[in-house]
Amino acid sequence: MAASIIDGKLIAQQVRARVKSEIEKTGGGFKPGLAAVLVGENPASKIYVRNKRKMCEAVGIYSEEYVLPKDASEADVLKLIGRLNRDSKIHGILVQLPLPDQISTRRILDAVSPEKDVDGFHYNNVGKLVANVPGFVPCTPLGIIEMLDTTGIDIQGKHAVIVGRSDIVGKPAALLLLHRHATVTLCHSRTRNLEAVCREADILVAAIGRAHFITGNMVKEGACVIDVGINRLDNGKLAGDVDFDAAQKRAGHITPVPGGVGPMTIAMLLSNTLQSALWAKGK
Ligand code: NDP
Numbered sequence: 001m002a003a004s005i006i007d008g009k010l011i012a013q014q015v016r017a018r019v020k021s022e023i024e025k026t027g028g029g030f031k032p033g034l035a036a037v038l039v040g041e042n043p044a045s046k047i048y049v050r051n052k053r054k055m056c057e058a059v060g061i062y063s064e065e066y067v068l069p070k071d072a073s074e075a076d077v078l079k080l081i082g083r084l085n086r087d088s089k090i091h092g093i094l095v096q097l098p099l100p101d102q103i104s105t106r107r108i109l110d111a112v113s114p115e116k117d118v119d120g121f122h123y124n125n126v127g128k129l130v131a132n133v134p135g136f137v138p139c140t141p142l143g144i145i146e147m148l149d150t151t152g153i154d155i156q157g158k159h160a161v162i163v164g165r166s167d168i169v170g171k172p173a174a175l176l177l178l179h180r181h182a183t184v185t186l187c188h189s190r191t192r193n194l195e196a197v198c199r200e201a202d203i204l205v206a207a208i209g210r211a212h213f214i215t216g217n218m219v220k221e222g223a224c225v226i227d228v229g230i231n232r233l234d235n236g237k238l239a240g241d242v243d244f245d246a247a248q249k250r251a252g253h254i255t256p257v258p259g260g261v262g263p264m265t266i267a268m269l270l271s272n273t274l275q276s277a278l279w280a281k282g283k
Pocket residue numbers: 140163164165166167168169170187188189190191194207208209210228229230231261262263265
């Protein structure tokens with residue numbers, strides 16, 4: 001039987017509705033604020049930031065964007081972040097990656113106040129995630145958990161296999177699943193017998209960055225397959241890291257690309273910004 005499709009667009013919409021209603025319910029002029037910082041004119045980043053602005057408006061989050069020239073110095077970016085750290089209208093600061101070579105990404109990410117680090121990239125928040133105490137968690141892995149929960153997939157005791165160990169997706173996804181009592185295997189380019197390892201997965205998360213890398217025979221019968229990959233094919237279409245048509249025949253649940261994990265990332269960013277504003281308010 002073909003797998004049920006997990007509709008990321010719909011779940012993201014539900015998350016946004018929850019954020020909107022929480023903001024309205026809080027009342028009293030409560031207005032979370034998000035600032036996005038871009039260095040250089042990358043068209044894809046500009047589209048992403050434009051989408052964020054529209055979504056912010058729709059849920060009642062105040063937003064600002066700063067576009068610095070591509071030859072901006074590290075000092076310029078640090079100065080802007082310092083100002084945003086002190087701005088009480090702003091509860092979330094997002095620095096669009098990648099940054100140009102003259103700028104140290106780590107120094108910039110660690111300059112963002114941990115209390116406004118809605119992307120969860122500051123080392124304080126990374127440490128909190130490892131220790132499983134409240135802090136900001138990167139938006140894409142948070143979106144994966146939200147999708148599993150909304151779909152009613154029980155995580156506890158399951159074998160979760162994640163392919164890809166990046167700091168923004170694979171590693172935090174592994175920690176979140178571990179904290180939810182999955183048995184976790186984190187794979188990467190040196191993993192041996194990857195096919196066999198993937199076939200053991202009750203929950204298979206693909207975050208590799210290679211179109212159709214996960215083939216049908218890597219999917220266990222009835223598994224839940226979460227495809228994080230976003231790859232542009234030669235024909236201009238988007239494709240995930242999973243061979244969807246083949247995997248769908250074996251999986252129990254599967255996320256499509258587009259319309260799966262992608263929309264969840266921005267929704268969770270809005271949710272983190274709300275959380276930040278509530279924490280700032282002492283809630
Ligand atoms: P990275 O390039 O940072 O990491 C890729 C990972 O895949 C690495 O850990 C790498 O292993 C592993 N890998 C590469 N080749 C193989 C292989 N042959 N076998 C096993 N593992 C392999 O990618 P990201 O985590 O940033 O992104 C992954 C994908 O997710 C991309 O397509 C990206 O566009 C997408 N993405 C989507 C988001 C969304 O909102 N939906 C958000 C973020 C990313 P090693 O560490 O050994 O090199």
